[in-house]
Every structure is written in C-alpha cells, then in structure tokens.
Amino acid sequence: MQTDQKIFETIVNDLRTKGYSIQPYALPDELADALINAIVGMDTEDFKSAGVGRDTLHQINHQVRRDTIHWIDEKSPTGRDWLAWMGDLQSAINRQLFLGLDYYESHFAHYREGAFYKRHVDAFVGQDNRVLSTVAYLNRDWPSDAGGELVLYRDEQDQTGIKVVPEFATLVVFLSEEFPHEVLPARRERYSIAGWFRRRGGKNTIFA
Ligand SMILES: O=C(O)CCC(=O)C(=O)O
Numbered sequence: 492m493q494t495d496q497k498i499f500e501t502i503v504n505d506l507r508t509k510g511y512s513i514q515p516y517a518l519p520d521e522l523a524d525a526l527i528n529a530i531v532g533m534d535t536e537d538f539k540s541a542g543v544g545r546d547t548l549h550q551i552n553h554q555v556r557r558d559t560i561h562w563i564d565e566k567s568p569t570g571r572d573w574l575a576w577m578g579d580l581q582s583a584i585n586r587q588l589f590l591g592l593d594y595y596e597s598h599f600a601h602y603r604e605g606a607f608y609k610r611h612v613d614a615f616v617g618q619d620n621r622v623l624s625t626v627a628y629l630n631r632d633w634p635s636d637a638g639g640e641l642v643l644y645r646d647e648q649d650q651t652g653i654k655v656v657p658e659f660a661t662l663v664v665f666l667s668e669e670f671p672h673e674v675l676p677a678r679r680e681r682y683s684i685a686g687w688f689r690r691r692g693g694k695n696t697i698f699a
C-alpha cells in the first residue's frame with residue numbers, strides 16, 4: 492500500500508516527463524468505497540445529461556456523449572473528503588510544477604450500458620483555464636470484455652492511443668489541452684468522477 496504522498500509524487504513526476512499519469516490503486520480504499528456508495532445511492536433524477544462546450548455554447552449532444560453527471564460539492568462528508576484529497580494533490584502539483592492551480596471542479600459520471608464519449612479535448616489553447624483533467628474510476632472487478640475504456644491519444648495525429656480500464660480506484664491525470672481522448676462504449680454500467688484543475692484568468696504557459 493503506497494502512501495498518498497508517494498502516489499502524488501509519482502503523478503507529479505509523470506506529468507513532468509510525459510504530461511499524463513495513469514495510477515491504479517491511487518484512491519484510498521475507504522474514500523473510493525464512500526464515493527461509489529454515494530453515487531449508487533443517488534436517485535436518477537440527481538443526474539443530468541451532460542453538455543458539450545462551455546457557457547453559451549453549452550448544449551446537450553447525444554451524438555458526442557451519453558453520460559449523465561452530478562457536480563460534487565462540500566455539502567456531504569464524502570464530497571468534502573474527495574475535495575480534500577484532490578486538494579492535497581493540487582498542493583503537491585503546485586509545489587513542484589508551479590502550475591498555479593487554484594480551483595478544482597468535479598462531477599460524478601454515470602455511463603449506462605452502451606454509453607460513450609467521442610474523441611474530444613477538454614480545453615482549447617487560449618480559450619479555457621482548464622489546466623489538468625482528472626478521471627477517477629469506481630467500478631470493482633471491471634471485466635476485460637466489458638469495453639468502456641478511456642483511450643488517451645498522445646496528440647492530434649495519434650490514432651492508437653493508450654487504453655485505460657475503468658477499474659476501481661484508478662486515477663488518470665493529464666494536461667487538458669494536450670491529450671485528445673474518448674470513452675469507448677461500455678457493456679455495463681460505468682461509474683467515474685471527471686474533474687479539472689483550473690487556473691483562474693491565466694493561460695497555461697509552463698508547457699507552452
Ligand atoms: O470517463 C472517462 O474516462 C473520461 C471522461 C471525459 O473525457 C470527460 O468527462 O471529459
């Protein structure tokens with residue numbers, strides 16, 4: 492069992508050398524358990540169809556994504572624990588990479604059987620202040636033939652990508668502007684938390 496600090500250190504080093512990090516068993520068991528219990532215990536009306544694009548461009552596009560989402564806040568103890576843990580990761584990243592991250596937003600996501608999210612980037616150069624994307628998975632014993640993998644592409648040209656199985660407690664972190672990615676159709680219900688570390692009012696210049 493690795494300590495949180497050790498995991499954060501590995502993530503920081505991965506981000507520095509590759510711009511992304513894939514960490515199985517990253518979330519503390521207790522936290523991941525509380526999160527999956529929270530998500531499964533929610534009513535379906537607590538989840539909204541997810542949109543595409545920001546602000547005025549925000550629209551629901553079922554050709555692009557079919558997940559439903561629920562934003563996480565500090566009202567519940569589990570929400571607080573999650574945001575505190577990601578806050579510790581934010582501090583570790585800022586200490587070593589000087590990204591000046593000052594805000595983290597995240598939502599539960601539920602992909603029903605057959606749901607997907609087509610290839611996209613989470614932020615556009617100069618248009619957004621999303622610096623790092625994060626995805627945490629909450630599916631115990633995900634079968635190898637169940638699909639639902641995240642495919643992370645190294646750049647616009649990459650058509651092969653790196654496949655990530657959405658297995659319980661795995662955490663993925665990557666530079667939002669750099670890595671196109673998609674979610675392949677899942678053959679069973681798929682639960683995750685997608686989130687973004689942001690820097691208000693500033694562009695990402697460190698990796699430019
Ligand atoms: O669930 C995943 O693996 C990725 C989700 C995603 O790309 C997003 O919500 O922007």
Ligand SMILES: [Fe+2]
Nearest residue numbers: 611612613672
């Ligand atoms: Fe995404």
